[in-house]
Amino acid sequence: MDEPALYLIPVTLGDTAIDRVIPPFNNEIVTRLTCFIVENVRSARRFLKKCDPSIDIDSLTFYELNKHTDKSRLAEYLSPMAAGTSIGVLSEAGCPAVADPGADVVQLAQRKGYKVVPLVGPSSILMALMASGFNGQSFAFHGYLPIGDDERAKRIKSLESRAYSEDQTQLFIETPYRNHKMADDLLRICKPSTRLCIAMNVTCDDEYMVTKTIGAWKNSLPDMQKKPCVFVLYKG
Structure with missing residues (x-):
């Protein structure tokens, strides 16, 4: 060196x-x-x-x-x-x-x-995008979304709108103990046809990367409690 x-x-x-x-x-x-x-x-x-x-x-x-x-x-x-x-x-x-x-x-x-x-190494953001099946030519990572209910709802609607209007994949994360609240908000706010990939415990033995429509996710969410997740949103 x-x-x-x-x-x-x-x-x-x-x-x-x-x-x-x-x-x-x-x-x-x-x-x-x-x-x-x-x-x-x-x-x-x-x-x-x-x-x-x-x-x-x-x-x-x-x-x-x-x-x-x-x-x-x-x-x-x-x-x-x-x-x-x-x-x-x-x-x-x-x-x-x-x-x-x-x-x-x-x-x-x-x-x-x-x-x-x-140096080369694992990125949960890129690996979630790779596994989602969504647009890898245009995507945006937003980090943590607002905690407040009203602000979060506005942000989710805005990201969903961008997914449709810009043909852009939207990625974001949440504090692990609030994963289920995030997922519940997405299911409540987004269109049933909008697609969501949940990428959980990336590269670990219990790695989970599944894409479904918002409608299909209802009543079928995995246990995300205290597990690092990346949420990937894209148009239906």
């Missing part, structure tokens, strides 16, 4: 075997790094140990980046790069900087002219 780089290192989406979703090349990079910017230190240490059981975790430097982090500290987090040291960025799940606070440090690295290297 001659030129220092900011490596964006995907992690498993659940309790999945490393070799099922993470390329060996990623492990080669991981074992050569000594500095990491992570969403959660404990889970990052656990992931790195899965990558290489012989790794000396206590010799590594961790900077925590999450919703509680003071953004003014990001320059400090990148300071090792000025001294020629590469840094790895780890999310809690999936790809860093996608629906993830890691985007802030990537933006700063780009502004400073540092090399940024995204």
